[in-house]
Amino acid sequence: MTALPGPTLTVDPTRLHAATAAFFGALGVPEERARLAASALCHGDLTGMDSHGVFNLGRLYHPLLTSGRARPAAEPRVLNDLGACLLLDHQRALGLWAAAESMDLAVDRARRHGVGLVSVRGATHLGCAGFHAARAAEAGLVGLVASNCGGQRIAGPPGGRPALLGTNPLSVAAPALPGRPFVLDMSTTVVPTGRVRVAAANGEPVPPGWLEDEHGEPVTDPAAFDQGKARLRWLGGTPDTGAHKGFGLGLTVEVLAALLSGAAVGPAPEALAGEGRPHGTDDDIGLLLLAIDPDVLRGDPGAFAAASGGVFETVLNCPPLTADQPVRYPGWWEAERAAERRANGVPLPAALHHELTALGLDLPTLEARR
Ligand SMILES: NC(=O)c1ccc[n+]([C@@H]2O[C@H](COP(=O)([O-])OP(=O)(O)OC[C@H]3O[C@@H](n4cnc5c(N)ncnc54)[C@H](O)[C@@H]3O)[C@@H](O)[C@H]2O)c1
Structure with missing residues (x-):
């Protein structure tokens, strides 16, 4: 899961989906396609894989569609x-x-x-x-x-x-x-680049193990990645701990x-x-x-x-090592989070909400209704 930076605002998931579909529609994506594409994108926001949700709308999909690198129809x-x-x-x-x-x-x-x-x-x-x-x-x-x-x-x-x-x-x-x-x-790298950029925007260090310098030493400053001073590690970490398995994947x-x-x-x-x-x-x-x-x-x-x-x-x-951390399998927490966010709304960083609104998405916040 990725926590996006800053104060958050909450939006209704149905409105988020409709606004995203309308955004794609306005860029020439046929209606049915736009709805399915919006479901795929909002899946990231619903499940907590926020680095691959509407965070990417302005950063990635808008330029892809307007530049012709992606063709809407x-x-x-x-x-x-x-x-x-x-x-x-x-x-x-x-x-x-x-x-x-x-x-x-x-x-x-x-x-x-x-x-x-x-x-x-x-x-x-x-x-x-x-x-x-x-x-x-x-x-x-x-x-x-x-x-x-x-x-x-x-x-x-x-x-x-x-x-x-x-x-x-x-x-x-x-x-x-x-x-x-x-x-x-x-x-198949230890994290996607989005999670490093989220940490950089948040001004927070990343755990040792995500990034390394040219000598293979751990780097915890996420800004070093976009400065070209650090690179992502593979799943497995270093050659000693199994990096070749991640690289192989x-x-x-x-x-x-x-x-x-x-x-x-x-x-x-x-x-x-x-x-x-x-x-x-x-x-x-x-x-x-x-x-x-x-x-x-x-x-x-x-x-x-x-x-x-x-x-x-x-x-x-499976009995957990610590009582407050039950053992779950991949997909479990994402399903839990999606159920909770469907019921209570999707948190979006205020800066992202502002960016989406500026792109023309109609996204009233639940806070404004209270
Ligand atoms: N399209 C692209 O080019 C691209 C590239 C890279 C990543 N991505 C996407 O980015 C998203 C995030 O990837 P990520 O590697 O950061 O995922 P992640 O590290 O958040 O999760 C990886 C897997 O671990 C499981 N998991 C995490 N914590 C768990 C726990 N406590 N118990 C049990 N299972 C747990 C999750 O369910 C998930 O299946 C994914 O949707 C991925 O497809 C897309």
């Missing part, structure tokens, strides 16, 4: 349809919408074949990978989403100087307990999402001339959207759901 094109698997070119359609549609397509194929695999090139930023993977879990299937960052390079290999890969998110979702699916949703996403589909890749020869600081752009992103229908696979409807319920119930019942 583009129709994804089928390049190859083999039944259980498809190769698509998203043609720079808005990734928040197109990734969700592609996962729904994977689910549809999995219901017929047991597995549905949609490989995508020409994609744009999909937001929270977990929003799209969870669509499979909501349908009773297992979902996997991998996204590279096109030619955007943010993190270098352990022991290597230039940045070669993006923060390459990976998500796996599955039905678990009622209303509480398993949703592992993460960057980042490369795994590159293989699954970009090499399979023919999208742009981070480790292209021109990357070697780059510095340790981020370089390149996240155009022509590659995605993998995979759905597996356990009932079709096993031929025993309900068996997977029952077993999965047992596994995740056991995780919940």
Whole structure:
């Protein structure tokens, strides 16, 4: 979870969704698409993954759509349809919408074949990978989403100087307990860049372990990242504690999402001339959207759901080390937070609320109504 800086204002989640959809609509995104894209974006704000919610509307999606790097009404094109698997070119359609549609397509194929695999090139930023993977879990299937960052390079290999890969998110979702699916949703670097920037804006140090200097020593000043004096670590931390596993996961996403589909890749020869600081752009992103229908696979409807319920119930019942910190599985706290925010409103930093209002979003605050 990311805590955004400063005093907060609270907005009604339905109004936030409607205003976001209207914003996309005003930029030429067809109405139905705009609604689905708004759901994908507001998922970040509802679940507490705030670094990938409306925080990115003005910073990322507005310039993407107005510059033409994303095309609001583009129709994804089928390049190859083999039944259980498809190769698509998203043609720079808005990734928040197109990734969700592609996962729904994977689910549809999995219901017929047991597995549905949609490989995508020409994609744009999909937001929270977990929003799209969870669509499979909501349908009773297992979902996997991998996204590279096109030619955007943010993190270098352990022991290597230039940045070669993006923060390459990976998500796996599955039905678990009622209303509480398993949703592992993460960057393959120790954190996404958004969380470093949030800390910098907040004037707060980051924990040792997120950033390192050119000698591999920990850096806790988040401003050092954008100054080019620190770089993100991979999951696993340092070479001694498993950084190669995180780097390997980042490369795994590159293989699954970009090499399979023919999208742009981070480790292209021109990357070697780059510095340790981020370089390149996240155009022509590659995605993998995979759905597996356990009932079709096993031929025993309900068996997977029952077993999965047992596994995740056991995780919940694991005695905690400290009484006030119960053991939960990935996706649990996000579902809890979404339920709470649906009931009580979504907190937005005042500065972000101001920015969104200036962009034309109609967002009355709950505080103003009291
Ligand atoms: N589109 C992109 O290019 C891009 C790139 C990087 C990240 N992202 C997105 O950024 C978002 C944030 O990523 P992140 O790496 O900061 O996620 P995070 O560190 O907040 O969470 C990672 C995972 O850990 C689980 N988790 C966290 N605390 C837990 C606890 N106490 N108990 C059990 N499980 C717990 C969460 O449920 C989640 O599945 C994600 O939605 C990701 O898809 C997108």
